[in-house]
Amino acid sequence: MSDPVIEAQDLVFRWPNATQPTVRLPHWTLAPGERVFVHGPSGSGKSTWLSLLAGVLTPSSGSLKVLGQDLAQLSPTGRDRFRADHLGVVFQQFNLLPWLSGLDNVTLSCTFSASRRARAQPLASNASHLLTELGLTPSEWHRPAAQLSVGQQQRVALARALMGRPALILADEPTSALDADHQARFLSLLLDQCQAQGTSLIFVSHDLRLQSHFDRTHALSAGATA
């Protein structure tokens, strides 16, 4: 088996002035192409965990390696660049810059990373290919993002996360704002694309019905050992 995409060892994160650690992971790994469903109650540190993986926060102790790179050894700017190079992120909503078109929002993911831009060439045709795969028509993706429905916006956000074949996609409740039909459709598109690209996926949701679609489930509990 090849090197894990994520490898956490004795990972602890504690907010300043907090008595209990918010995140504690003695040992946790994610294999390439593996898709994990993460759930937990409010305050269980889901957002903090994602921020750690994205390199926006650094562990209080222990080590966290993403693609073999210990994030704590990078400078803050280096971690930002690492995120731009290797990660795709999808939020629950408000993923897009509303004044840009859907297409421009997709190519936006290559703004802060030269290597990603290089991988995603030719930008326009790759972006429109992804958007087509995700069921968006050219007339839709040329519209300002503000005029798209929430479901369409989430698919544009997904296309953006997939641009340049990142190793890992972090999805933070990406289906919560969608109705049941769109949820199912979005989820299958997400899983298909990750499979097609060989991308690992961390999917955070409180909707336990969705966990059957994933390789495994990981439960976070407030302040507790995972």
Added chain:
Amino acid sequence: MKSLMTLAWASAWSRRLSLGIVVLGIAVSSCLLLLIERVRQDVRHSFNASIVGVDLVVGPRSGDIALLLQTVFHIGQVPHTLSWEAYERLGQDPAVAWRVPLMQGDHLRGFPVMGTEASYFQHLRQSDGQALQWRAGRAFEGLFEAVIGHEVAQQLGLRVGQTVALSHGLAQQADHDHDHDHDDAPSKGQGLTRGHADKPLRIVGVLAPTGTPQDRTVWVDLQSLTALHLDWMGGAPIPGFRIPAEQVRKFNLQPKTLNAALVGLHQPQQVLAVQRRWNTQTGEALQAVMPGVALDALWALIAQFERSLQAISALVIAVGLGGMAGTLLAGLNERRREMAVLRALGASPHHWAGLLCLESLSVTALGLLLGVLSLHGLVWGLADWAVSAHGVRLAWRWPSVEEWALMAGVMATGWLCGLLPALKAWTMALSDGLMPRS
């Protein structure tokens, strides 16, 4: 970097209303700042350029500035006069190379008329030191011939060969009956309101524009002025007494008094000695003024006022740029999602702060550019009015060193004001983490 610029532009365009108002405010305030500086410089230039080539102005004792303002710029009045004898003695001073008499009198539809000698046009210089240029014609040579400035010719539509009648009195007193004169001057010749229609002047020359009050002046020979007033006394025509134009040559047309004399020296470095000699003469109370020194005194006098104007316009700029900082700061909260999206895509806090800096600099630059453009629009639009109403030529020209400095100051202040929202953006980017905090 190019895509960052387009990103910043698209984001700013989505907030174009509030940013547009900020740009407009900066445009208006920088236009005001630059306009004040421009008028200040052009007034000085216009005044300084009016007496190039003149080493001393000699006239009755009255005060440096008053004498200069009256003789050269036709502003105000000096109650005393310079006697013809004193003028003659000036010519005998071995240091004096040339002298030209000046006698103010009458006006031509609001433009002041100066009595002098034809040599005036040889001795006076343009601001660049060149001799005065002729647009048409020549200097006056005899009685009832007149030379007019460029502005006079333009505004009154006068050409060489035409004849005009002067109105009696000084130009600044005549402003209110300007239109009246315009209609009636050629025909009227009755009673107290009578002008000089019985002795019309023939225009023999038009000067090229100089950008000084000279453009607004009519010159005649001193003797013409005397001749016009032979049958006048105490500022009014003598009732029942007329001397026709063809008979004036029988009279002595030498004036008894002058307003002042312009003097050029053989050796300009002797100017202090000559000035002292004439200032301390016994007998007639005379005064010799160095025009440059008197003008400097005038500028020093109004410097305080200028500084207040500049301070006010600087404050207006500060308000405009402060408004920009406020608008950008207030906008940061609404841009949290935008920031979160860019952060998730790998933007660093310094990218985000940089975008804010770029925005404040662009807004300042755009406002300034608009301000400069409207300044030039104003200068272009107001030039005619400024010349005709105040004798100040607002020339279209590239910004002066001082104006560049002001513009740089505005940019620097804009940059400083932009640092505050940028700093705030930076700390927000650090504290917000990956997810937008709503």
